[in-house]
Amino acid sequence: MTAVGVALGKSTRKKRWVPQVLNLRPSTAAVEPRILSALAALLLLAQLPHVVHLPLWATLLGGGLIGLRVLACKRPDIRSLDWVLSSIALTGFCVIVALLIRWHYGYFVGRDPAVAFLFILVAAKFAELRRGSDATLLMCLASFLLLTQYFYSQTIVAAAVTLPAVLALGHALAVVRDPVRAAPAASNLTLVGAMLLQGAPIAILLFIVFPRLSGPLWSLPEDSMATSGLSDSMSPGSIADLSRSSEVAFRVEFDNEVPPKDLRYWRGPVFERFDGRSWSAAPIREVATLAVDANATGTINYTVMLQPHRQHWMFALDRATGLPMSSSGDAKALARIMTDGQLISDAPINRITRYLQQSIPGDRVHTGAAPGPLTRNTAGRNPRAEVLGQQLAATHDSPEAIAAALLQRFSQAPFRYTLQPSLLGISPVDEFLFDTREGFCEHYASAFAMVMRAAGIPSRVVTGYLGGEMNGDYMIVRQSDAHAWTELWIDGAWQRFDPTGAIAPSRIEDGIGAALGADEPLPSLSRLTGGWMGGMQLRWDRMNHAWQRMVVDFDDDAQARLWEKLGIKKPALWQLTAVVLAVSCAWVALLIGLPGFTWWKQYTHERRLPPAERAWQRLERLLAHHALGRHIGEAPADWLQRVARQQPVLADQLHALSQGFARQRFAGVDDEAALGALESSIGALRKTLRRTPRGKTTSVPAPA
Amino acid sequence: MSAARKLRQRLFRTRPDDALPLTVEHQRIYILPTPRGCAFVGALLLMLVASINYDLSLGYALCFLLTGLFTSALLNTYRNMAGLCVHHIEASSGFAGDAVTFSPKLGAPAGRARHAIELVSPGASERATVTVVEATSTASAALSVPTTRRGHLPLGRLTLASTWPLGLWRAWSYVHSPVSATVWPRPENDAPPLPVIHGDGDGGNAHAHREGDVSGLRDWIPGDSPSRVAWKRVARGDELKVRLLEANHQPATTELALEATRLNALEAQLSRLTAWVLNAEHQGSDYSLQLPGTSIDADRGSTHRKHSLDALAVHGLGAP
Incomplete structure (x- = not known):
């Protein structure tokens, strides 16, 4: 009675108001701690690369859930964790997270929110892990999560970060296979590492020959991917912001000569419309036809590798004499040229784009017709600047003189070239010209263009990059090289004027690092013109560039180039399949050692034996081949005697051999001649055996 | 033998034809992905599609790296099984109703250690696992098979399987060797005392031997x-x-025979005889066994006991 009472009392005390049916308690005991720790390591490593782009709260939630689950395993006595980690609580949690993501990104169906949700989902699934099949699902999800980091970065670092995660995946697979008897982590990792190396040839082959598609399989709702680099309008401060970034805008390989520094004007968006503060492109632009002058001297041919900026423009050295051509075999133009000289691509540059371009460096642009009314509009918001323009027009007779006067003014008055100018108000040009007198290239370009318009000269602002640093055999153009300059319509062509050159001539010759004071917030890379740090940085970029060229840019174009280089036509799918299969078979054969494991092993094993021993092995094999093999446990001499009885024809030869081996073995006769005699005896035996019909060998039962 | 039967034997080893020691060669190794392996392939395909759609070069690289891992797992799972040697299979004897144990002895002659070999036989209550067979060494497993009837209990087709190292592939191999355990009749509970006792039971008689x-x-x-x-x-x-x-003292000698049991049913007779054999052993008396077609002279000791029990086990049954 009492025993029953005690038992009942215990069970009622344990009973909770939560219905057991809901199975709210994660049975922490059901999952092996080793599985848990292996999966936790995998997930954390798969999550790590996402920390860079995810909002902080998502990172904390995802990492925190994993921590909680591990804690629940370590400390099963914390009852509240059971609640937090129950299926229902986690489902609710995921719904809330989905709403949070929707709120944070502004939409849900798209790449970035999906990645963020996957990030949390994997952690939540781990938190309620219960069965082995859950572990399988989790490992697949983790692999996919690992892949999604490449949406954001495909650098060497991103690749390097993946490797530990792949090792962790292999370890997790090995542990989940048999958590109780699994090998320790160190030997598992060694094994997985060896397996990855074994699989590497297959991986590399597949990477090279797997056919690449040139477009997406399906188009997703366009993600509001952050554009980078220049924008489609320019207002005071926009280029200065860009200058703080040391990101690479594009890289250039020149076919032969590299243009001098003061001609490295990379033309980007051209702005004709001015509203008194910001500049933007003319609403309607027409496609221009290039008057290609194939024989023009000074043509520079080069290849641009443009980083994705998710906008429509492409860059060319001023002045482009050709359209950007795709670099693969089927040369097709990737963009059109507009009347304002800007290159507009057909599709946004969403991936690294490689194109061939040609230019004749110069400061006059001929494309297009006469300037439209937009290029004379001063917007009327900067009256003092307009007055200045009119005064300049009145006192000078030629456009060049007017421009020179204004440039002179910039270089003399207390104008300052800085990344951090004072903020400008309602009449930015007026305030800049007469009050603050400090600004970055866009301030100068904007003021110059506006004053020229006031002076009656059509003008426009051109944005792009000025400069570029040679690194080995290629040039790097960074965002910090972003620049704005102006063009004036003089004598039926657009003539480049760079007002920055008046205030900071070193900007044009030596780059932005030289033109700005030491206290300016410039990326260190733009300043490093020498020294070991700069050298290291450049070497790193060279590695990145090589990586980019050989791995990341390996697309259908690169593949086509590879086939071209190898001098073969683009192989058909079945040919590729055949090649992959053939190489795989060779790979298997190499690793296993076909045919069978025996002969190669035997061969290598025998090589290490003394010569007489080798001769003996050969004799054994020879006789075994003729169904006269030695029985297990049979003494060598007995065996030869038995064979002699079975095959009287061989008796003499065998006797001689037996004697020879015995002498060799026991009397220590170990010279070349004795060995030679043995070898030749075996050869003679082989011949005799070949003459002896197989049927004559009678099998004798093995001695008991 | 018809070609179809030959093929069936080659594929599934339905007849106990395999002579031991046997080396598991490539002809008899099967290998297929496990459910986890299939899920892994599914994930790889998904990753490949994502890489294609977003044109992720490193996505392709990761995908193919894992494909390499998957392929290498195939090879390693295969290599873990290939060359494995089944030296012999020891079979213990036991009474009907108890379990007998088959102990296959596995060897790894090819110079590589073998891991996590699982042994399954149709009759065994649960699978046995050999965690590791060290290189050029041997390891034994124990398959416990419950018995119901006396006689020869064949092991049946033994399946050697392994999912080592990553659990993505399962390699298996059938070994069907004519190994059987002898199942002795179940000894009767509370059997009557031993029947006729020959000779004199008392110790101090004429030809008492010196100790x-x-x-x-x-x-x-x-x-x-x-x-x-x-x-x-x-x-x-x-x-x-x-x-x-x-x-x-000269121990008593018991003559055991079917008739002595005074029972009618053969199984009951054998069951009682079995109990008597055990009792006689226990008491230390010599006993002989007379069965139709078999006659075992009076003796005692473990060998004699085994002979007697074996005779009882297979009495009236055909060859194994």
């Missing part, structure tokens, strides 16, 4: 004193034998 006289030899079993080993015979090359020393 220490050798009355015979039996097989050596672990635990026997070395001083009792018949070393002369060993020197002649025979197996280890132990001298049986004559006890002071």
